[in-house]
Amino acid sequence: MAELLSVRGLSVDFITDGGVAQVLDGISLDIGPGEVVGLVGESGCGKTTLARAILGILPAGPARIRGGEVRFKGTDLLREDPAVVNDRVRGRAITFIPQDPSTSFSPVFPVETQIMDLMKWKSSRSPGGGPSSTLSRYPAERYRADRDAVLETLRAVQIPEPARALKRLPHEFSGGQRQRLMIAMALLPRPDLIIADEPTTSLDVTIQAQILRLLRELVKKRGVSVLFTTHDLGTAHEICDRVVVMYAGQEMEAASAEAFFERPAHPYTRRLLASVPTGTGELRDIPGEVPSLVAPPSGCRFHPRCDDATPECRAGRPAPRALARDHDVRCHHPADGVGA
Amino acid sequence: MSISPAPLLEVVDLTRHFPVRNAFGRRTGWIRAVDGVSIAVQPGETLGLVGESGCGKSTLGKTVMGIHTPTSGDIRFAGREIGHLAKRERRAIAKDLQYVYQDPGASLDPRWKVVHSLHEPLKIHTRLSRAERDEQVRAILAAVGLPGAHLDLYPHELSGGQQRRVGLARILTLRPRMVILDEPTSGLDVSVQASVLKLFRSLQETFALTYVFISHDLAVVRAMCARIAVMYLGRIVELGETAGVFEQPRHPYTRSLLAAVPRIGGRRITLDFVLEGEPPNPRDVPSGCRFRTRCPLVQDVCAADEPKLRDVEGRQVACHFA
Numbered sequence: 151m152a153e154l155l156s157v158r159g160l161s162v163d164f165i166t167d168g169g170v171a172q173v174l175d176g177i178s179l180d181i182g183p184g185e186v187v188g189l190v191g192e193s194g195c196g197k198t199t200l201a202r203a204i205l206g207i208l209p210a211g212p213a214r215i216r217g218g219e220v221r222f223k224g225t226d227l228l229r230e231d232p233a234v235v236n237d238r239v240r241g242r243a244i245t246f247i248p249q250d251p252s253t254s255f256s257p258v259f260p261v262e263t264q265i266m267d268l269m270k271w272k273s274s275r276s277p278g279g280g281p282s283s284t285l286s287r288y289p290a291e292r293y294r295a296d297r298d299a300v301l302e303t304l305r306a307v308q309i310p311e312p313a314r315a316l317k318r319l320p321h322e323f324s325g326g327q328r329q330r331l332m333i334a335m336a337l338l339p340r341p342d343l344i345i346a347d348e349p350t351t352s353l354d355v356t357i358q359a360q361i362l363r364l365l366r367e368l369v370k371k372r373g374v375s376v377l378f379t380t381h382d383l384g385t386a387h388e389i390c391d392r393v394v395v396m397y398a399g400q401e402m403e404a405a406s407a408e409a410f411f412e413r414p415a416h417p418y419t420r421r422l423l424a425s426v427p428t429g430t431g432e433l434r435d436i437p438g439e440v441p442s443l444v445a446p447p448s449g450c451r452f453h454p455r456c457d458d459a460t461p462e463c464r465a466g467r468p469a470p471r472a473l474a475r476d477h478d479v480r481c482h483h484p485a486d487g488v489g490a
Numbered sequence: 491m492s493i494s495p496a497p498l499l500e501v502v503d504l505t506r507h508f509p510v511r512n513a514f515g516r517r518t519g520w521i522r523a524v525d526g527v528s529i530a531v532q533p534g535e536t537l538g539l540v541g542e543s544g545c546g547k548s549t550l551g552k553t554v555m556g557i558h559t560p561t562s563g564d565i566r567f568a569g570r571e572i573g574h575l576a577k578r579e580r581r582a583i584a585k586d587l588q589y590v591y592q593d594p595g596a597s598l599d600p601r602w603k604v605v606h607s608l609h610e611p612l613k614i615h616t617r618l619s620r621a622e623r624d625e626q627v628r629a630i631l632a633a634v635g636l637p638g639a640h641l642d643l644y645p646h647e648l649s650g651g652q653q654r655r656v657g658l659a660r661i662l663t664l665r666p667r668m669v670i671l672d673e674p675t676s677g678l679d680v681s682v683q684a685s686v687l688k689l690f691r692s693l694q695e696t697f698a699l700t701y702v703f704i705s706h707d708l709a710v711v712r713a714m715c716a717r718i719a720v721m722y723l724g725r726i727v728e729l730g731e732t733a734g735v736f737e738q739p740r741h742p743y744t745r746s747l748l749a750a751v752p753r754i755g756g757r758r759i760t761l762d763f764v765l766e767g768e769p770p771n772p773r774d775v776p777s778g779c780r781f782r783t784r785c786p787l788v789q790d791v792c793a794a795d796e797p798k799l800r801d802v803e804g805r806q807v808a809c810h811f812a
Contacts, residue, residue, distance in 0.1 A: 192679035324768050354542035354706065356765050359750040363760035381679055384752030388760050411754050425681040426754060427713040429736065433691075435684035439649060 594657025730805030
């Protein structure tokens with residue numbers, strides 16, 4: 151399958167007071183057209199850094215890209231002219247849904263102002279290119295067409311009375327409604343890929359279920375790909391076609407959702423799935439702590455906490471190994487098949 | 491279980507209302523955060539309190555703890571009414587009844603060594619000598635799984651998980667009888683969550699603790715609690731043994747809540763999830779049953795008549811159709 155996005159060997163360092171933190175260490179990841187890919191892992195594993203690296207919004211001061219490439223529709227975004235990426239890719243072909251919708255709106259402008267501002271620069275009708283200035287005109291004809299598109303999209307995300315809703319301020323919406331507005335804004339530029347960074351973490355379960363269902367329906371209907379980062383394995387199970395698990399800046403296993411949950415092969419994946427509380431009341435944690443990224447363990451970064459670790463694991467990072475079609479694992483001793 | 495004689499904590503018809511004021515300070519309404527809640531907690535048990543944000547579960551915990559004063563109703567702890575005590579008397583209760591916030595480690599003073607933080611509650615609440623205090627502090631530190639050498643460290647020298655353990659140790663130095671845990675695992679990764687829950691369990695055994703476990707995470711509550719109370723808009727809608735409630739929820743809200751929790755390996759719940767809308771504003775609760783605006787079973791009687799909690803086969807449910 152021709153991949154829409156293909157990340158190869160991406161390594162990103164952060165310069166910190168305590169030294170150079172190797173936050174991403176040779177990450178590879180593929181997203182096909184129309185596919186919802188879950189990126190799961192615990193806090194600090196580099197999910198957000200990877201999402202930001204793809205969007206090209208790594209913090210300019212501390213972040214250094216050590217190597218690798220981010221190929222989107224065949225172009226390496228890391229080596230493309232930043233002006234072109236800004237104009238044609240970011241916010242247009244690749245859009246973003248944040249974790250916390252309440253801090254992503256300005257509190258002092260009605261949502262209409264904020265959504266129409268987005269449309270002025272990023273709608274599929276806007277030509278792009280040329281010097282852009284806040285003083286540029288927004289042609290009336292395009293404004294009307296864009297506004298119709300906004301109303302239609304708000305109806306699609308089930309905001310009641312969209313025309314009146316647009317006049318309101320962000321705080322007049324509940325958390326779930328604000329996240330619906332964010333989804334609408336991510337869909338409006340007609341992107342090929344949406345990066346959703348833990349979009350349901352701050353919501354209650356019943357609202358989360360509604361939002362996940364809505365998001366999955368909309369992206370499937372429109373054929374948009376999604377990279378969905380989450381630390382919640384249950385959420386990943388709900389929405390993803392394929393799952394990639396990360397640990398301490400390395401990807402450990404990538405598989406179809408079915409294989410991932412039913413036949414996890416990497417010891418970390420298996421321990422992670424086993425630590426989800428079940429009805430039996432049995433609790434299984436992962437002994438040890440997440441390693442420091444300033445002085446990370448050699449080879450496979452999970453080896454200090456792994457029961458199956460051998461000298462081989464310390465010596466070098468395992469190469470990807472295909473266990474089945476659409477099931478790759480980076481481990482010297484993958485488990486063979488049965489559930490965790 | 492429900493027939494044991496003396497509950498450690500008994501809350502009777504408790505309400506806590508907050509006034510809503512406009513820009514001129516005039517009262518324009520009430521938020522009925524806790525509105526007529528009765529529960530009894532038996533010694534040694536873990537009672538789970540679940541519900542979505544704004545349902546009043548934290549307000550209930552804080553009112554029991556004395557952080558909020560009750561608007562009306564009684565709170566009896568170890569046989570004594572504690573809801574309307576004077577400050578000084580109230581402080582004496584704090585020794586037996588403790589409250590744990592989301593991250594107990596965050597309440598450590600960054601300028602104090604661990605040893606200082608752990609001695610402080612004992613200085614305030616007991617008359618133990620320095621040597622006796624020291625002995626107790628070391629015992630507690632061992633119980634939360636930290637080496638004695640950590641006493642001489644500052645909070646910033648500990649990892650987040652270790653800070654959390656010190657925060658718990660600080661609460662336990664007074665040997666409380668009951669601990670209210672308010673969302674103790676929210677924001678934790680699953681693997682860390684499992685070790686924190688294990689710690690709660692072992693502490694409960696070691697110190698014969700009674701827990702009230704407030705959480706929005708149903709999987710965690712299921713793993714930890716023998717009984718659970720489900721709250722919606724300030725009221726308890728269902729109360730019973732955890733296994734029974736999870737296997738056969740009787741209140742339509744409990745059913746929707748359980749149906750919304752993703753289950754790994756099963757059918758995707760989003761394929762069948764039906765509950766629509768969001769909880770109403772607690773300033774303006776619906777007449778009759780508070781869940782009726784979202785309930786799939788709603789009938790005329792639900793708007794006219796608020797269902798009382800009643801016994802249905804060993805469980806309490808507030809629904810006309812349970």
